[in-house]
Amino acid sequence: MNNTNIILVLVVLTNLKLLGSSRLGASIRVVAMQGVVLGLLPVLAHTNELSLRYAVLAAGTIALKGIVFPWFLFRAVREAEVTREVEPYVGYVTSLLAGVMILAVSFWMCERLPMPETLASSWLAPVAFFSIFAGLFLIVSRKRAVNQVLGFLVLENGVYTFGVGLAPHTSLLVEAGVLLDVFVAVFVMGITIFHINREFDHIETNRLSTLKD
């Protein structure tokens, strides 16, 4: 098993841990870990053409996803004097089972797609899809606004995983732009969560239900 596959296995495990996790703090730490692990992916996936570009990209990703985001999200959560439960719509065991199902479907789906030869590992695409679907699942199945941000980050990590596999074709400018956008997105979302705390004394999105037809 090469380095890339070890990272991909870690990504799968962090996703499953996230689906079964009941504590908000633990969830933030797991997503941070996933970010750090994924930050190493471009360096390890393209060892034969190691360059400054990948090093910069890896450093930026790790700094943002491993340090800045968790710090910022912990700050946003700390302001809310509420229980630190995740409060899911879908129970933890059911979520885990759904996660395993999603994983199986992702592998089944990618068996049937014509994969380009440039992909660093045959597991890359299925794991990427697994992260994307798991992220979407987390967004719809959790009440807490912070959890929805975490779901968005997992989704973005999935897209990033797929992108890294194709790194020769994307350029540093675009990657930096994407990273910047995600950074600002989490920043703006974090501020919004802070305001939701202050306005409602809670961060449960199911109570954001005044506007409808």
Add this chain to the structure above:
Amino acid sequence: MILVLVFLPLLAGLAAFALRSPAVRRGLLIGTALVHAALTAICWKTTPGAALGGWLALDAAGLLFLSITSGLFLVASFYAAGYLGQQANKHTTDVEEGMLFDNAPEAVFIGCLLLFLATMTLVTVSQHFGLLWVAVEATTLASAPLIYFHRHHRSLEATWKYLLVCSVGIALALLACFFLGVAATPPNGEGFPLVLTELVAKAQQLQTPWLKAACLLFFVGYGTKMGLAPLHTWLPDAHSEAPSVVSALLSGAVLNCAFLGLVRVQQVCVAAGLGAFGRDVWVLLGLVSLVVGAVFIIGQTDYKRLLAYSSVENMGIIALGVGLGSAGAFGAMLHAVNHAIAKAMLFLLSGNILAHYQTKNIAQVRGLLSAAPVTGVLWVAGFLAITGTPPFGLFLSKFTILKAAIDGGRTWIGIMFLVSLGVIFIGMTTAFFGMAQGVPDKVASGPANRDRWWQIAPPAVLGLLVLWLGLAVPGPLNNVLRQIAATLGDAP
């Protein structure tokens, strides 16, 4: 030149965060808008050179949407300056629930407005799909604080939905960009960059299954932002809770920017011989949006939500037009221009009505024509324009699209189109004429409620523009529309 267009509002926006004097800030807003519009006007005379190795360039479609964005922003900046002068430094009472709330600091509002202009400009000049994605996501982030200008729980809810729904949608568009990257890597060959001109030139080498998958994901991603049903859920909330001037920009400029992203995808699809596949998706989403718009317009009680659903409907018409081939695409582009102008006008007027009547409920607004005559007359004119009554521009563009449907032998689509328009016309007539006629109540006829120049001039200018476009489509505009339509129809 292109770099100036992007960096001018960017730097002005950053400066606005730092400036202390409100008067200087508002001057900066209007000044930047004026210079930006003037530069855009020069682009019609001389095509600016490409920048960043062809990643930034202004083609016909880019020029059209840049002009819409820049023009609307100029008009809206005057309204915004007046509006901010009225809203400055005071607690405001909420019109629906009567609670007190604060507004966001004005520096943040103006700064974000200018950053918003910078990001929208970047969308229109991006030729590279990755850069286009970065720009579209950036428009979401720059506009989210604008929706949360009134700091109370409903606008917060709207902002959260907008941020989350659009960010998730657009994240899927990023996946689509990577799919496009896979499609652009022929087996055993060197991949080529995701620049529009390159992709169109080498379209025959693209791998079809990946291109199709990318196309569908782009529709989900940018379709969310464009407000195509059933992905429109954020749109009525954001449009109804944002300040009216922001609603005008969201509806007139942002939806069109997302539409431009999809136009780029369709241009690649057409070049790769997948035009018919793309057009089927356009028609499907267009019809669904039309029907959803019609259903929610009938019996709508909130006039800003009514306008928002009308935007869903009009985006549906535009999508339908593109789906009907070259002739329909011409109508769709014309409709995009007309709709942007008419809808921005109506949203600005809805801000006036909200200021006069202190309510967003259609049933509680009566006698607009006698309480605020100028706003009232413009409101009725705007209604006639948006429903496509001659001689306004929307009549011409809707008719072009209908003709494209009938000429193309797609009678059923034409009939569905007409029926939806009829239902929407009835729904909007009851709402608009109920508001215009009757006897106003005490709040609305008070002396403090006279229309001010900044409330009247911007929508009046937009009204005249959409009337002009209905009487004659100017030659240069016609040329640009033809050039775009030619890239969206299959070559003979």
